[in-house]
Amino acid sequence: TRSTRPQRLLKAVQKNATRGDPQSVISAIDHFCRHSEWAMNIGDEKGTILDSVVNELNPEKVLELGTYCGYSTVRIARLLPPGARLITLEFNGDYAAIARQVITWAGLEDRVQLVEGASEDWIPRMKEHFGIETFDLVFLDHWKDRYLPDTKLMEDCGLLRKGTVLLADNVICPGVPDYLQYVRNSLSYKSCYFKSHLEYTKAEDGLEKSVFLG
Numbered sequence: 044t045r046s047t048r049p050q051r052l053l054k055a056v057q058k059n060a061t062r063g064d065p066q067s068v069i070s071a072i073d074h075f076c077r078h079s080e081w082a083m084n085i086g087d088e089k090g091t092i093l094d095s096v097v098n099e100l101n102p103e104k105v106l107e108l109g110t111y112c113g114y115s116t117v118r119i120a121r122l123l124p125p126g127a128r129l130i131t132l133e134f135n136g137d138y139a140a141i142a143r144q145v146i147t148w149a150g151l152e153d154r155v156q157l158v159e160g161a162s163e164d165w166i167p168r169m170k171e172h173f174g175i176e177t178f179d180l181v182f183l184d185h186w187k188d189r190y191l192p193d194t195k196l197m198e199d200c201g202l203l204r205k206g207t208v209l210l211a212d213n214v215i216c217p218g219v220p221d222y223l224q225y226v227r228n229s230l231s232y233k234s235c236y237f238k239s240h241l242e243y244t245k246a247e248d249g250l251e252k253s254v255f256l257g
């Protein structure tokens with residue numbers, strides 16, 4: 044049977060990227076998505092904004108909601124100091140299997156913990172299962188109708204502290220209107236919009252950066 048797009052993306056990484064070189068993995072995926080097949084990675088333009096937020100924060104504990112093929116996982120993990128940890132949740136087992144291989148090809152498996160399952164099932168278990176008190180950075184890139192309920196769930200589970208940064212992908216396309224309204228109007232967040240483009244296209248999209256004020 045025909046291969047899947049994530050399988051073809053992984054082949055492109057194994058063919059064109061150097062083992063242990065995260066930048067070559069990022070470049071191989073961007074090339075594949077620009078010249079072969081579009082895929083829903085954050086991409087190089089929004090990825091540069093993601094990089095700047097990670098570099099500014101120097102986070103120890105990062106949560107990513109929605110791994111897909113591991114492109115943003117690699118972007119974030121390559122910037123973390125060896126002691127730091129990135130936990131990434133992926134609902135789809137086929138995506139998770141590809142992402143594990145992409146993360147390993149980049150040589151970043153020691154900083155990344157990929158967990159298969161739904162965000163609403165795992166967020167309440169972060170403390171007892173992973174020994175996490177609070178996160179320094181949360182990257183939201185999963186089902187767009189889960190951004191708001193999962194943010195409220197993270198608040199209720201005490202996973203956010205004064206200064207925790209939420210960075211949300213796709214706030215314009217596909218769009219997350221209920222989440223945007225919440226973080227932009229809540230007195231508990233200081234929120235700002237980074238205008239950009241939908242990965243590998245000219246359509247508008249952007250990232251919303253929201254700092255939890257406690």
Ligand SMILES: Nc1ncnc2c1ncn2CCCCCNC(=O)c1cc(-c2ccc(F)cc2)cc(O)c1O
Nearest residue numbers: 083109110132133134160161162184185186213216217
């Ligand atoms: N741990 C968990 N819990 C719950 N859901 C979970 C999960 N882990 C995964 N999922 C399920 C996420 C499925 C992928 C989410 N991302 C998207 O749906 C997405 C779509 C587009 C897009 C834009 C324009 C178009 F024309 C078409 C598609 C672009 C993007 O950058 C996107 O991130």
Ligand SMILES: [Mg+2]
Nearest residue numbers: 085184212213
């Ligand atoms: Mg996205």
